[in-house]
Amino acid sequence: MAVSERRGLSGESPTQCRWGSLLLLVLMLSGCLGRIHRLTLTGEKRADIQLNSFGFYTNGSLEVELSLLRLSLQEKEEKSPKVGFSLSRVRSGSVRSYSSQNSRECPLERNSSNFLVLFLINIKNLQVQVRKYGEQKLFISPGLLPEAPTQSGPLKPDPAGTPKDNHEMSTVKENQAKPVTPQVSGDKTIPGGHRHSSERQPPTQDPSGKEKDLVLRLGHLNDSYNFSFHIVISSRAEEGQYSLTFHNCHNSIPGQEQPFDLTVMIRERNPEGFLSAAEIPLFRLYLVMSACFLAADIFWVSVLCKNTYSVFKIHWLMAALAFTKSVSLLFHSINYYFINSQGHPIEGLAVMHYITHLLKGALLFITVALIGSGWAFVKYVLSDKEKKIFGVVIPLQVLANVAYIVIESREEGASDYGLWKEILFLVDLICCGAILFPVVWSIRHLQDASGTDGKVAVNLARLKLFRHYYIMVICYIYFTRIIAILLRVAVPFQWQWLYQLLVETSTLAFFVLTGYKFQPAGDNPYLQLPQEDEEDVQMEQVMTDSGFREGLSKVNKTASGRELL
Numbered sequence: 001m002a003v004s005e006r007r008g009l010s011g012e013s014p015t016q017c018r019w020g021s022l023l024l025l026v027l028m029l030s031g032c033l034g035r036i037h038r039l040t041l042t043g044e045k046r047a048d049i050q051l052n053s054f055g056f057y058t059n060g061s062l063e064v065e066l067s068l069l070r071l072s073l074q075e076k077e078e079k080s081p082k083v084g085f086s087l088s089r090v091r092s093g094s095v096r097s098y099s100s101q102n103s104r105e106c107p108l109e110r111n112s113s114n115f116l117v118l119f120l121i122n123i124k125n126l127q128v129q130v131r132k133y134g135e136q137k138l139f140i141s142p143g144l145l146p147e148a149p150t151q152s153g154p155l156k157p158d159p160a161g162t163p164k165d166n167h168e169m170s171t172v173k174e175n176q177a178k179p180v181t182p183q184v185s186g187d188k189t190i191p192g193g194h195r196h197s198s199e200r201q202p203p204t205q206d207p208s209g210k211e212k213d214l215v216l217r218l219g220h221l222n223d224s225y226n227f228s229f230h231i232v233i234s235s236r237a238e239e240g241q242y243s244l245t246f247h248n249c250h251n252s253i254p255g256q257e258q259p260f261d262l263t264v265m266i267r268e269r270n271p272e273g274f275l276s277a278a279e280i281p282l283f284r285l286y287l288v289m290s291a292c293f294l295a296a297d298i299f300w301v302s303v304l305c306k307n308t309y310s311v312f313k314i315h316w317l318m319a320a321l322a323f324t325k326s327v328s329l330l331f332h333s334i335n336y337y338f339i340n341s342q343g344h345p346i347e348g349l350a351v352m353h354y355i356t357h358l359l360k361g362a363l364l365f366i367t368v369a370l371i372g373s374g375w376a377f378v379k380y381v382l383s384d385k386e387k388k389i390f391g392v393v394i395p396l397q398v399l400a401n402v403a404y405i406v407i408e409s410r411e412e413g414a415s416d417y418g419l420w421k422e423i424l425f426l427v428d429l430i431c432c433g434a435i436l437f438p439v440v441w442s443i444r445h446l447q448d449a450s451g452t453d454g455k456v457a458v459n460l461a462r463l464k465l466f467r468h469y470y471i472m473v474i475c476y477i478y479f480t481r482i483i484a485i486l487l488r489v490a491v492p493f494q495w496q497w498l499y500q501l502l503v504e505t506s507t508l509a510f511f512v513l514t515g516y517k518f519q520p521a522g523d524n525p526y527l528q529l530p531q532e533d534e535e536d537v538q539m540e541q542v543m544t545d546s547g548f549r550e551g552l553s554k555v556n557k558t559a560s561g562r563e564l565l
Contacts, residue, residue, distance in 0.1 A: 035274035036343040037266040039411045045257040048107070049246040051413045053090060054268040055277030055493040056233045056242055061269050062087075063144045064244070065228035068263035071123070071250075082249035084108055084128070085119040087138075087231070090243045091489075106249035116242075121218060121225065128227050130214035139232040142216050144267075224261075239277075241493040246413070264413075273340035278496035283340065285497060286333035289504040290326045296508065297322035300515055307520035314370055315520060321363040322511055328356035329504070354408075358401040365397050365431055366390070368473065371518060372439035374466070386438050393434050400427040432477045439470045465517060472513055479506040 331353035
């Protein structure tokens with residue numbers, strides 16, 4: 001704040017202040033913790049909170065620590081558990097939704113085949129009942145996995161499928177310095193309430209041979225509750241996309257919601273690092289695509305330097321767009337590298353990625369709209385309608401980039417996460433539709449001009465060019481917004497990175513084709529200015545074909561203005 005006050009007193013322009021505010025917003029939102037999630041909700045009233053979705057390979061682990069859960073008095077009087085977590089396996093490219101037809105039906109109270117594991121919090125008995133469904137054999141144990149000094153991956157479960165009850169497995173991370181009240185586990189009292197492997201009653205079997213439900217201890221301190229657990233994917237059959245959700249069925253009845261406070265830490269890992277199965281190849285993908293865009297930009301600049309006499313400002317704007325795209329992908333790749341190795345990105349690099357992404361998005365829509373309007377190629381002045389389009393597209397694109405930054409920086413379970421995601425999707429569609437209007441208007445303008453100004457051949461060539469460009473823009477939007485989403489839903493969870501591959505390759509192809517179509521006019525017959533001799537040849541051919549020049553000879557003009565027969 002002190003820096004902002006000094007800048008304000010130094011007499012900077014309002015534009016610089018706005019850019020400073022935008023940079024401050026990026027810095028504030030850049031505290032993304034990657035795949036180590038920490039979510040804090042205060043006064044929350046939602047019945048179902050989608051916490052995360054992650055693709056696990058064999059020996060991948062999910063660690064959850066509920067450090068604070070504070071409920072209202074009415075909820076604590078309930079006898080049956082109506083609060084807890086659910087773990088389910090979701091289809092590729094989708095996130096499970098719990099908006100069932102009967103909104104008052106509690107997901108924790110029905111025997112649903114959609115759930116793999118339920119963690120039912122019983123406040124009255126200070127217990128957490130672990131209820132499994134199906135034939136899955138997930139390895140579930142209380143506490144968090146011990147912090148390894150090296151990145152050796154999560155601990156592997158015992159081949160017998162039961163946890164080792166020793167000091168190494170029971171060592172967990174304590175996130176709260178305050179002691180909790182003594183707890184009783186069977187016949188044994190745990191002083192201070194510290195989590196220990198004895199908090200979990202080992203699974204037993206009933207006479208029919210079926211494994212009974214596990215029970216974890218629930219800590220209680222100052223009107224709040226806490227517990228932790230971890231899950232290990234023990235076999236290839238258990239690999240897949242998993243979704244973790246928190247449920248508070250007391251708030252499932254509209255108009256009777258009771259606020260509650262929640263603080264939870266979630267750590268997800270795969271054997272190769274902290275990235276989800278679909279995100280592991282993204283580091284190399286973005287790095288390769290960054291090199292491709294940089295190579296295309298260098299080639300484009302060399303073309304501009306060879307044809308300086310016919311280069312417009314729009315050509316250099318296209319070069320700036322390709323360079324910004326390359327730098328944005330480079331920072332994105334570096335972010336994924338650090339997320340995979342440390343669980344969170346480097347703050348400075350994350351800020352640079354957000355800034356370059358914002359500039360790339362603004363340059364992309366501005367450049368596409370300017371080319372579509374024919375600026376510098378056909379005319380040098382924008383019409384009032386085109387100026388209005390720019391007045392709409394540029395603010396919307398800034399809003400879309402702000403929404404992207406918020407989504408990347410917020411946790412999936414945040415209250416406004418879904419709202420910003422819908423804003424990003426809607427604004428992006430509006431911008432994609434708006435940039436088509438200048439192209440359509442240019443096509444109509446060339447159609448009208450082709451029959452009135454006498455330059456039929458030139459205008460028809462330009463008309464053909466802008467029709468091709470219109471098709472290119474349509475295909476670009478179609479592949480990056482529709483086909484890519486369908487691909488993401490159709491492929492298995494570990495192949496969802498093909499979505500980003502299709503988006504980036506389509507963008508590169510669009511850039512290359514646009515540069516080829518609108519290269520400097522010295523090498524582009526579509527954009528060459530008509531010469532006087534060409535007009536004479538066209539008029540001569542028209543007059544000859546009509547028989548008007550029959551019996552006449554051509555007259556040439558000399559430099560002195562004399563006419564020679």
